Amino acid sequence: MVLHRRLEYGFNGYQVPSFPRASRSARGRSMFKTKAEDNQLCAFELLATVAGKLLQEGGSSQSPSHIEDERVQPSIHGLVRQEQREEEPCDPEVCDKSVSFSDLSLHGNDRNKYLKITPDPKHEVALAHSSIRPNSSFLEKFDHAVVVTGETRKEFVDFLSKTEGSPGNGKSCGNVLNGIERKVEYDSEKISSVINGTFPDIRNSEYPMEKDVEPRVCLGSNIEVPHTSFLPFKTNVKLVSKDDDENFSGCAHPCTGNLKAFRPSLRIGDRRIRRLLASKYWKIAPKLNDRKLHKSDMWHAFRNTKASYSRQRSQRNFAYRRKLFDRLLSKSVEGAHNKAISSKKSIIEDAIGSASQASLVASQESPYCSRDSRVKLSIKSFRVPELFIEIPETATVGSLKRTVREAVTAILAGGLHVGVVLQGKKVRDDNKTLLQSGISHDDKVDALGFLLEPNPSPASASAPQPMFHEDSPLYVTCDIPQHLARYPKTPVGDPVPLVASPDRTLTNEGTSIDNILDAVPSPIDTTAVKTAQDCRALVATPTSVEPLAAIPLHRKSRQSKLAQRRIRRPFSVSEVEALVQAVEKLGTGRWRDVKVHAFDNARHRTYVDLKDKWKTLVHTAKISPQQRRGETVPQELLNRVLAAHAHWSEQQAMLQIKQQNETSLVFTSNLIAD
DNA sequence: ATTAGGG
């Protein structure tokens, strides 16, 4: 099933020369120093230009000639206007956006580079080199990726050499690369000729194409290929569907039959792809109430309604939601009428809303049109503070449920506070108005969450915890403490209706819950008991809520990328002490050992955590005591941190110098030998 | 899986 759809425009035949690998020490610093590197830079920008054109081509119905004046800074005005006429009015702010070189930024590392185009704050397009594996993680971040593929390095290098030089009527553009402003000379005529397809045609020239390039045309779905004749290259366009998991299906599907879609006359799909592209990239979530619905529209609404707490979170959720969304939709009845669709949408929202932690769903009518001064909220679920439960492996699921229930009631009994979280930050000032806090603002309403907090009574936090045991305020023990198991977000109610009656449809148009259940693990995963997961938040669902709201997000087996963010667990002084001691002994490069030596039975502290803690400790030690936050670490400890840090840094430096000497020795002796 | 670093 196609869960995720991605367009890739392959520029077959040209390869961006690979970037020289910087030495490890120079990582992340100045690239693009030599002429060759400039070439690469130029290449990327050129490709970006083409990409911009391509996107523009996809969206504009005007003749290519109108590009003429904007060739160096392709604009999407045409596109937006076009869509405006055809569809509904869009946000004027978006209409004014255009893709210029300043919107391009280079990302990646020494080996893998990709270029990012950000037409507006909400959309990104990536342009990447073919060496990036299609399932490379960065691609996850983008709705669409324009991937430069190609096997023939020579051609490209040559192509570049033709492109550079002769300043001609070069046009200078600012460009942001890794935060460094640069000026780059463009030969606008050549670029435009590239765009318009009149550049000296390398296809027919002395540079034969790689013959055994695997066919790259693969239409994994029913979207046709756009017209790409403006490209001077032998181009291939592939439409790749990404399957459920890692299976980047590339040409996995038999696709010979689709090859015909790649013939010169590719008119047919133009319109459809145009709409798809346009709506995906440059349209703000449409108003869903009063018009025909497109899938992409729904996706936007879907996506925007449930903003996450942080950007990273939202990035992670993105893929998940996208999948779920597509999945649900692909099962929906094609001809469903608007009403049915929008109610379906609300189902999805409900499911996702509670599955992720953005536990508030703006009520159906409010999200896009709260013109009046009232803020309409409907809380679907609350977040409950973290619970820790200790329970023997041999315990039954039933007893687990009981334990959880007791734990939760224990919290509730102690009195409750309600916390308000807006865009990841707690809103502490109770006296602020909603307006002042920004809660009234439309696009913030969906970033709003509520959480239940135990009443800050002095009862719980008093007992000093054993050093490397959970120091959570809520720690529930059940029978023999053997393993400390964390549980996925678990519905507190009886989950039976969820699982046992997957057929239960919430509506009458044929979307059954099992679609959703497919995508989410069963609420009680018995294996969780054995595997002590890292996902431990517990979501309690208020009584009024429908069963769907209790579906946990966490996926255990696969898709662990989408795992929930771990809760923050500040290091206690005793932990810091142990860490310092271990590092004093073992050094800073052996976090695994540090973990084993000092934190072996603290399951929630990974070696990465320890390394991070050390990093912050070093930082803390360097700053003034006034700037420090959190539990105050004794100065004595911090001094030890500094000492150890200095000591081991020195060790490392010495080691490096030694190694350097060795290699240069070898080098010179080789020279002499020659 | 570990290490190193950036965010």
Add this chain to the structure above:
DNA sequence: CCCTAAT
């Protein structure tokens, strides 16, 4: 804390 590249 998270994410990711590199090893």
